[in-house]
Amino acid sequence: MPATNRKRCLVVGLGISGLATAIRLRRIGWEPVIVERAPDRRPGGYFVALFGAGLAAARRLGFDHAIPDRSVPGGRTFTVTRDGDREPGLGFSDLAGDRRMMLRGDVESAAFDALPADVEIRYATWPTRIEQDGSGVDVTLEHGGVARTERFFLVVGADGLRSTVRRLVFGPHERHLHRLGYMTAALALPGPLGGAPPRDGISLFEPGRALWLFPFVDRPHSLLFSYRTDDVDGQFTGRPADRVRAAFGPEPAGPLLGRALDELDDADSFLFDTVEQARMAAWSSGRVVLVGDSAWCVGLYAGMGVSAALAGADLLGTALDRHAGDVPGALRSWESRLRPFITGYQRTGVRGRLFFTPDNQRQIALRSITARGTRLPVIGDALRSLRSRSRVNRERDFDIARGSSSAA
Template sequence: MERTPSRRSGGYFVVVFGAGQAAARRLGILDALPDRSPLGGIAYTMDRTGVRKPGLGLGDLPVPPRMMLRGDVERADFAALPPDVDIRYATTPTRIEQDACGVEVTLEHDGGSVTERFDLVVGADGLRSTVQRLVFGPHDRYLHRLSYMIAATTLPGSIGGLSPHEGASLLEPGRAMWVFPFADHPPTVLFSYRTDDVDAEFAGRPAERVRAAYGPQTTGRLLGEALDALDASPHCSTPT
């Protein structure tokens, strides 16, 4: 059951380490997952003035992981599905009741609803899971906020004078930014910062909240171009 009307092939990057590769192998999709790690990738730490120092990147790990996009994983998953798997889009559970013989689920679709029985219900619908809420209760009972925010987006191209195979991190007290390069795809950027009021960070546009967290000092080229890209992106994601 998927609440969106169709498949969602977008999304941020995924780093698949050893445990993830073992899981992908058991699922039968490992060979279908690409590795977009850039050849000869270099990582720097940079400040707002543009000063570079050698840094550590994912390629510097003893066993480098595979870098890919969420869409790569999505395509591999769907290609591996048996033909008899029934996928229902624009469908949302509104009631879940378990008994000794199975699970009764009321599903809403296209303005109507239907109740069906299943042997097992698995909730894989994110941090604020509808399945979790219906089975266990309101999110506030279970969410423990860590007072951090994350914002991520794909960049239109290399920024801050970086070459396509170069990544960078900007590390400051209470906030940080990373630029991750790929072999055959534009780089991505990840912002993180501390906040004392998580709810306030969801008010207004994500890019405006991130700018406020990194201001009011002069941004410099790398951070400034990253913030401009975030502001222009229609696909910015902001999980806590």
């Protein structure tokens, strides 16, 4: 196809949504230009899971083979107390279905390597104004203190939870972001954590606060602290490591929790953020569309952030290809197909907060009973079978573009 016939499209954000969108649009003959606010790639991140819905999309996008599965085969999970008592626990490895576990950077790097070399990337660049008419979108882009306006056929906002595209086109963050009242701190440990066997999944639960140690087959644990708070804004005052320590006090931390808190103290940086969801009445307006966390951030507790980003971007390319010449029609069709799944993931994201951070002793006790049951011969099989047929698992593994289970 001659270059003049290609659809020039602006993708804002070089995260997983932006990369997947650019790969998919390039494949259908479009000409994506990616702008990224950071001065370079952002390959960082901690533990993420990739479920069937995302794996199926990654397969079609051509990079599933480059995403490692770092989960521990037959891995054991324990729940511990501050004093060091331990008993069998429930972890990610107990979730049924088609899933891999890795670091976010594994997916970012697989997607980046799959991006065709002729896709233009501009770092340290971001939009400051977006205006559209019936045939295109004028975007003012800022780079190095210079603002320049360019015209695009379509603009894709893939710029994350606090999206600038969403703010410029759909209104202020407060209108779309919903806090769940929880904070998380995450760190991929640089080395083994004393007292934590490297291949074991370990968690510690107390009402409204939890520590998770996610195991990998080939690298040290990834740490996740999760806690409930009535004062999210107050959590952003002072040092994040001190906030986490205060949230897990005032009782003595004990050996494992104490070492985990020390790791945060010593880390150069770690993820520290409130858990939020983006909830929007519509993900597009004319020729501007949002994809990934900017549109629907399902929240950390859904475990579907990366999978939804890949599935949404993949389906967007399919819809634009099928409705060639009718962008609004393509975007309507894309959203009506995708939305029921995202709504389901968001529901899981709200309910899942109690899986990650039980609210009270009763939930902690119930979890302990379920974990023991899962290890009994007959009851364990029955529980696993129930779990694999649950709505949550069916949604996680459903290949949205193909319209069937990813395992089928």
